[in-house]
Amino acid sequence: MEERYSRQIPIMGKEGIEKLKNSKVFVGRCGGVGGTVVNYLIRAGVGNLICAHGGKIVPEYLNRMQLAYETDVGKSCIDAFRDKTDKINSQAKIHYIDNHITDIDNIEELLSDVDLVVDAHPLFEERYKLNDLALKLDKPMVSGAMYGDEGYVFTVLPHKTACLRCLYPKKPDFWTNIKVFPALGMGPGIIGCSMAREAIELLLKGTSQLSGKTLHFDLADMDFSVLNMPRKECNH
Template sequence: MNDRYSRQELFNPIGKKGQTKLREKSVLIVGAGALGASSAEALTRAGVKRIVLVDRDYVDWTNLQRQQLYSEDDARNQLPKVIAAKNRLQMINRDVEIQAHVMDMGIEEAEELISGIDLIMDATDNFETRLMINDLAQKYQVPWIYGACVGSYGISYTILPGEGPCLNCLLDKIPANGQTCDTVGIIAPAVQMVVAYQTAEALKILVEDFQAVRRKIVTFDLWENQQMQLGMEKAKKEDCPSCGANPAYPYLERKAELKTAVLCGRDTVQIRPSYNREIDLEEMERRLVSHGKVRRNAYLLEVESDSRRFVLFKDGRALVHGTKNTAEAKSIYNRFIG
């Protein structure tokens, strides 16, 4: 056991001093899908003190192609992802404390979970949650690492509160075309590449080697053999409501949350985004045609699959028929819309 971390300690930027720091640090990972599961495994093997995992979903057969902590038994039993992850992670390293929360993390839960956290890892599937994480990180001065992947494309960016722009500053700089793994697919190497960038940055922050932290956004497309880094220093906005001179943290306000309502007597959940967004219904039809029967007119698009019917309007509002479970409805919305 004494030489468990010996190869990591031989790496000079970490060393024994850095390993000691890792054993003092706590990481919050929001999402236990492809990115979250792999990041949690890497940090568990690295020997951090505590990992807090949050996810609302259970293991599905479609996850097994890229979500490396999970097994066929987990999918067969529909085990919540964070429970399955905790079971596996404790087999890997019992010295690491794993806290598993089966929940749809909202503002109230986020404010509770941030206590004692040294770093937040983004492994989510939607910008609503990412912007909440961003404001949470700015408010409590906790570093966080943004990451996303779809198809063969990936992106990562490290945000240090008080240094450089935050995610809110960069909203008009980051591609957000609405593609999701459920609409255009994903290959496992794209996941692992993002995880490599995220966890490398995580180790730098956790051992407090802030000089080594990358200040640029990195993007890549493995299939197209493309990679790019973009400097973001000039993107910082002094009037940014999240990190500017007078921060208001707008995404920690209730009105910023994705709004859900169970429609009386209709076994239907209505979902409204916190801001108006123009949906290209024709493009969305092309993406969703493989998910079931799709119908579209000038005002809305309808997808019928299994026992669920998903109706999307041009302003981003949606009706999810066949359920009264708001968490399930939000999950379906984010799978299709991103």
């Protein structure tokens, strides 16, 4: 097993590998963004995950979801994802939930036992719910989203840094449903990779480069910026 992680040991040491192995992460949605996060977290050796994603694989998922193949069309998302993650790292313990967080009755109980929350949701109803629960349960959260060639990632340290409601006090008017935004696979991939790196940093150190900041990028211009994200009085 040490050979598997030999390229990481110079970065985080053997103690870091062990810490990741014993960590537990919740990932909300495992599509283009979240599936990338899951892929790289288990490749890095994160030992325990809870992954929530409902529905079935449809053809339009194939342009961006790392964990979905042509042969998966028609299958439940979690069955398709499980088939891939079992082959990536059979040692990772992943509990899949065939539902989105807005429809999970015991979501608070599930989150109470994790070290970190990952918000990869496309809908603001889901994102607000996970944001509020992370703050209530004092769980650090990495959040990311995209629209066309643009994307952003930020990290929330509860009651210390800005949260989703500071950035978006209310849902943007244009964000009407899950099919409203255009997507190329590269955007979600970059977001998911950035979120996975943030997650690892948080699990190892308890803080990260994007705590209280936002990474924003526009692939059309190849413009990447890190912006301060001020905390506002949002009752959270």
